[in-house]
Amino acid sequence: MSTGRLRFGILGAGRIGRVHAETLAFRLPEAEIAAITDVNLEAARTLAARCHIPRVAGSAAEIFSDDTIDAVLICTSTDTHAELIVQAAGAGKHIFCEKPISLSLAKIDSSLAAVEKAGVKLQVGFNRRFDSNFIRVREAVAAGEIGAPGLLHIISRDPAPPPYTYLRPSGGLFLDMMIHDFDMARYLLGDEVEEVYTAAAAIDPGFAKEDDFDTAVVVLRFKSGAIGTIDNSRKAVFGYDQRVEILGSKGKIATENRYPNQVVVSGEKSVYTDLPFNFFMLRYPESFALELELFTRAVIEDKPTPVTGADSRVPVVMALAARKSHDEHRPVKLSEVS
Amino acid sequence: MSTGRLRFGILGAGRIGRVHAETLAFRLPEAEIAAITDVNLEAARTLAARCHIPRVAGSAAEIFSDDTIDAVLICTSTDTHAELIVQAAGAGKHIFCEKPISLSLAKIDSSLAAVEKAGVKLQVGFNRRFDSNFIRVREAVAAGEIGAPGLLHIISRDPAPPPYTYLRPSGGLFLDMMIHDFDMARYLLGDEVEEVYTAAAAIDPGFAKEDDFDTAVVVLRFKSGAIGTIDNSRKAVFGYDQRVEILGSKGKIATENRYPNQVVVSGEKSVYTDLPFNFFMLRYPESFALELELFTRAVIEDKPTPVTGADSRVPVVMALAARKSHDEHRPVKLSEVS
């Protein structure tokens, strides 16, 4: 940080890489991008031009060996995350990595070991923690605004399912989609889950062919005694449907969806509004900026990152337990799979 | 019905008896009250004066033996329902009985057998089916307005817990409180539940001493493949919190609570409203009137009542299965307890 700014190297110029590059380039004065790389060099070049990035590197290794670079953003495909973390840590780079690190606990553990050994900082991209709604809920819980939490409900539904070919590589519903909600459950309550029970279904039989589900409810038992549910669906035709609700001893706190406008029409047959946002980048834009800002600041000020290594591991454990619960048709303790 | 009106005898002049008596006296021109009785004769007399009821009977038997009476309202304590149904059916009276008929399946079955043998009509007081919100949801589902239901959530929370001494005689959370929600689940989806899984807790340890719970989530698996949850709490400090939400293949339908007014204040620290209703008679007044109106009309027009004998039995089965699921810490099929 000789320049007083944190110098980033970016690995991956796809959709999420572009979002992060724009944040660093246009919104974070305390950050600068030194280089970018991608297996598709043309994509890297286009994004470099867009974001005033001075250098397109030919490989991740080039970036790791650049001593002027302080930190890396890992925005590549999930199966590469663990190995890139090990390499980046070995090169002494601080690491921001998209979620999840891996679908394998063993790989996560070796990544985290490398990070710990190198003494670098790691943050995983659970961006929803940085959405103003969920921040507000977390703050309320932490401040006791609703007393002791007793019941939690997380609704998390996508507007439309991905192609079937996406399902197996992604790890399936629990590891690909509900993992955000497992993280959210821990974050909102500041509590750990001990046991899960899963009821899942493939309403669209195409999901069953891929050994996956498009609909699931998972019941969570927390250490504190609180009970939670997560509701996932791959298909909410009206748009992103992502809400949480907590009942506490002194009240209830709940979030609503976000809408492109605040317009209400009273017509001859109904009173109506437009649909809520139906794309995650419209629903969660601020959270992508804030997670990078807090990572940058954590590195500069040498403080813990707001999403730690443990935070990246536990949701994978929860996903594995949720799947096991379905397969064995019984409640499963997290300790059985961790 | 020589007078062209349905003549009722009322058994029980307590809180719910009074509600029903006022409905019959003041709101249903096609009904009249011939007589009322109560173990507390003074209460019966007071209500008779209030509602222009010409006769206070000394016992239920007097009412059953009055040939001018067409139908009876059973508003006595739960432990008397089954036997009174048998007697009323034996006397050829049509029967409106408060829920539940009994906490024992055996007693329910003998009651229903008596009703069937006598050929009289029976309706059980699941009044929430007649709330305009839940009617609207049921109609939407039946009409396909949201497509095929995939996920159902029922939130059902009381403002404040009853005294501990109330708990054991009532049958506990599942038989006393969640029974309304078991009925609601079947009603809203027009579908049957095959299996339940229960996560329950006594946040207030006083409930544990009575072998009961103040907080519970039950997961429902429907025949159609739909998945549901019921969330019960004995203590929602802000008031009655009774909402439902269904996600279907073509949309979502959800209800909000009811409030004493539609006023919003934007103050210096927050934007706020008054609390929702916190008493079931303020929350559900119309439903009590409508259930009696539909019962009366069903008898007069010789049509099926909107809540049948089977409707009165299944929720008890569900409650027993939900309790068994908690006790055995596993999902339980309804067929195991029925």
Place this chain on the structure above:
Amino acid sequence: MSTGRLRFGILGAGRIGRVHAETLAFRLPEAEIAAITDVNLEAARTLAARCHIPRVAGSAAEIFSDDTIDAVLICTSTDTHAELIVQAAGAGKHIFCEKPISLSLAKIDSSLAAVEKAGVKLQVGFNRRFDSNFIRVREAVAAGEIGAPGLLHIISRDPAPPPYTYLRPSGGLFLDMMIHDFDMARYLLGDEVEEVYTAAAAIDPGFAKEDDFDTAVVVLRFKSGAIGTIDNSRKAVFGYDQRVEILGSKGKIATENRYPNQVVVSGEKSVYTDLPFNFFMLRYPESFALELELFTRAVIEDKPTPVTGADSRVPVVMALAARKSHDEHRPVKLSEVS
């Protein structure tokens, strides 16, 4: 009140007469109905049967001369109100009269003089004051919950226009419809209007032929310096649209419409609810009951009625000033027409 109950005679068995009769018969234990009359005796007989009224009188005079009757409800056509008030007062009866007393200030004044001379109580049927929304707003203003009021907006729109033939006899928009809002303005702010300015239009030219309007905005200047507007339309196709909003030095208070249910559907094209109520008896039922209850109690306890003689006169003055403002195309002080 030898019976301890207030004995009423009802003049008029039309729509509003029926509403009031049912309230007295079924909801107010401290009231009883001694007799009813109507120019249409058949209507009086039907209502008497419905409400257990022991006597159908052949004329208003019969009722006035019945010494057992304490109070009268005047629910006849507007042009008869003033004369009936004079007669009722002369007979020493307390009076509840539908609004307005008369379209003529002279007749109002002679009525009020008769009431004052007789020392009887008078209440005029501005029922909206007794709606839970507007009560809540009034209480907030009176308690200083929003500080000193600076701006008031009253929206008051009917679902559909009356027949053209109704317009002239009714006195037109200001005397027939906006009169409720003139009363509301005074009630909510606890303040008097000094000047009005009117912008009115006949969007449907049929109204212009009757020298009337279907659309109007009236600006109010209050003694306190506060500024208000009233917005009237004869045609809000989505239902009753009756809301108020006040901006004060410490906040804002606003009411929303009432809806038959609290259901929200998220469909494929919009998020929608059913329409608000579109009939005043569905929108304001509780207010009709409460105004009679408070009148009854005011008589029994010998306290002032909540809507006084002055309250019945000022809105007529405001309506006359509003019309004059339109005709002369300038702001008009109330002192010019009073």
Place this chain on the structure above:
Amino acid sequence: MSTGRLRFGILGAGRIGRVHAETLAFRLPEAEIAAITDVNLEAARTLAARCHIPRVAGSAAEIFSDDTIDAVLICTSTDTHAELIVQAAGAGKHIFCEKPISLSLAKIDSSLAAVEKAGVKLQVGFNRRFDSNFIRVREAVAAGEIGAPGLLHIISRDPAPPPYTYLRPSGGLFLDMMIHDFDMARYLLGDEVEEVYTAAAAIDPGFAKEDDFDTAVVVLRFKSGAIGTIDNSRKAVFGYDQRVEILGSKGKIATENRYPNQVVVSGEKSVYTDLPFNFFMLRYPESFALELELFTRAVIEDKPTPVTGADSRVPVVMALAARKSHDEHRPVKLSEVS
């Protein structure tokens, strides 16, 4: 546009200059900033560094004489706008100017004449037209979604008053604040106002000392016959309160405020949310970006700008008429002041 991008010179590096510079630098790939100037050169330099602007010019004249510059953004103080427009037009630059051009109709007219003579494009910064709420309302009206508009209400309230010293130079409430609402009224209805009537007050007497108001209602009469009101207050303690509502022959359309989150807390005393945004840059961020994008595109594609010269003049006429209406205590036609 030799580079294929529109090259901008920016005059003024204050608050709004910074907003526009960031939009051009970070969000509009089809734009680039060639130079910036400000009477405070340090401010210009800071903003240049932040936004990668290659040149800080010593004066506006330097920018006008730079042949590589296609367009200028005038973000200086209001009293300089008219003269800078004349100079920019003389230099053949397209012009985006903050509102208003001038408080003097004569100066506006000479500016517009210079623009017309030069054949350059002009857009004035009525940013609220580009807010997603008001766009949605305009589209609904234009598409006939609510039928023919009959009544319009614009609520436009600031969270807190400016210092008294700000008032006289700004031109006062009508020219400084309500001018946005005059523009909004024309935009939303696509109609012209013919007459206004003003009721204004200085609730805080400090405003009266400056010959100004903190509270005003203006009634608008449109050519179509529609009636509107604008409500302005300098002090809405709960935050920005900027809403519109239109009643049409087929329905109503209304906007709500924007909030920092969509969280609702049900507590022991009330159900509440946080306050709406209380800073215009939080309330209207997207509109600032969109107005520049549409200006840039209009120039590049040689199409009319979305806010024309006439659009910049009429609201000033309306403001002058509104003030005259107050001073003369009568309705005033726009033709009297234009």
